[in-house]
Amino acid sequence: MSKHSKxxxxxxxxxxxxxxRLTAFPVPASPLEDAGWWQSLVxxxxxxxxxxxxxxxxxxxGAFATGRLILETSPVRIDLHLMSSPEQITTTAGFxxxxxxxxxxxxxxxxxxxxxxxxxxxxxxxxxxxAVLLASMDSKASGYxxxxxxxxxxxxxxxxxxDFFYQxxxxxxxxxxxxxxxVNRLTKWSVATISGGxxxxxxxxxxxxxxxxxxxxxRLELDINTATExxxxxxxxxxxxxxxxxxxxxKGIVMEGDTP
Numbered sequence: 001m002s003k004h005s006k007x008x009x010x011x012x013x014x015x016x017x018x019x020x021r022l023t024a025f026p027v028p029a030s031p032l033e034d035a036g037w038w039q040s041l042v043x044x045x046x047x048x049x050x051x052x053x054x055x056x057x058x059x060x061x062g063a064f065a066t067g068r069l070i071l072e073t074s075p076v077r078i079d080l081h082l083m084s085s086p087e088q089i090t091t092t093a094g095f096x097x098x099x100x101x102x103x104x105x106x107x108x109x110x111x112x113x114x115x116x117x118x119x120x121x122x123x124x125x126x127x128x129x130x131a132v133l134l135a136s137m138d139s140k141a142s143g144y145x146x147x148x149x150x151x152x153x154x155x156x157x158x159x160x161x162x163d164f165f166y167q168x169x170x171x172x173x174x175x176x177x178x179x180x181x182x183v184n185r186l187t188k189w190s191v192a193t194i195s196g197g198x199x200x201x202x203x204x205x206x207x208x209x210x211x212x213x214x215x216x217x218x219r220l221e222l223d224i225n226t227a228t229e230x231x232x233x234x235x236x237x238x239x240x241x242x243x244x245x246x247x248x249x250x251k252g253i254v255m256e257g258d259t260p
Contacts (some may be wrong), residue, residue: 008149012255014135015220016097017104018066020080020239021130022112022243023225026235030122032056032075040118041111042069062249065107067098078122080115082108094194095134101254109247116240123233128225129246133254134192134217143191143216149165150257151189165190168258169223171227176241180230185249185257187219 026032038046038060046060057074071080082104084096098104108137115121137143144158148167154166166189174181207225226234226247234242253259 004209009255009257010135012251013100013102014055014253015101015133016135017099017101018132018134019081020104020108022080023128023130024078025122025126026122027125032073032122033120037079037115037120038071039182039195041114059141060176061120065098065104067104070126080112095192095217097134101131101133105247112243113240116243123231123236125231126226126228127234127239127243127246129221129243129250131222131250133220137216140191140193140216143218146218147189147191153258168255170258170260174242174245176238176245178235178242182227182229183246183249184225184227185253187253190219192217192219220254224250
């Protein structure tokens with residue numbers, strides 16, 4: 001069997017979480033009243049809340065699931081992020097992460113579902129689930145070999161390659177039964193390097209200075225979203241199942257790699 005066999009894929013538990021994201025685009029005519037959203041989602045007031053009266057938005061944030069939960073609202077876009085705290089130490093061989101993808105996904109999804117089921121949740125025309133994940137490697141070459149397992153349509157020469165970056169969208173029709181609903185499966189694959197306190201994400205190098213120790217990781221950025229072509233409001237009762245489909249598609253990519 002080929003060295004790029006599916007048997008060489010990492011278990012999903014090997015992927016660590018750099019960040020998770022929900023993005024929702026409300027229908028322009030839908031009322032946007034986010035007073036009390038944070039309290040409803042987390043069960044306590046935010047640690048920080050910033051109002052933007054001119055733009056009609058606000059930002060609330062606080063500790064959540066060993067990370068930092070940030071809720072940003074505006075009339076055109078609503079984002080819910082789970083990411084590392086400023087004071088957090090690195091947890092994945094030199095990289096700043098908040099824990100295993102399998103452990104952080106469930107509490108994040110629960111918070112999203114609470115928001116989607118609120119009476120004050122606006123009508124939504126598009127929704128997206130995003131994630132940035134890292135899997136620690138012992139060298140750049142081993143990172144490229146691992147990526148080759150997930151990217152069967154791409155030829156990678158691990159020993160004689162650098163600055164590799166692969167991006168692709170694999171659209172699919174939604175299985176939720178909503179008419180004319182296409183889901184984009186956008187993925188970005190690369191090998192990230194930390195060296196000498198400088199963060200290097202190929203192909204863009206941001207290296208400050210070199211030290212003897214380096215850290216490497218396969219980096220997967222996911223943006224699973226409903227396509228822009230459909231502008232009608234998503235039926236309110238189907239939005240939680242649509243979001244669940246986006247999450248399931250993301251999990252499938254983490255386990256299976258780039259598939260048509």
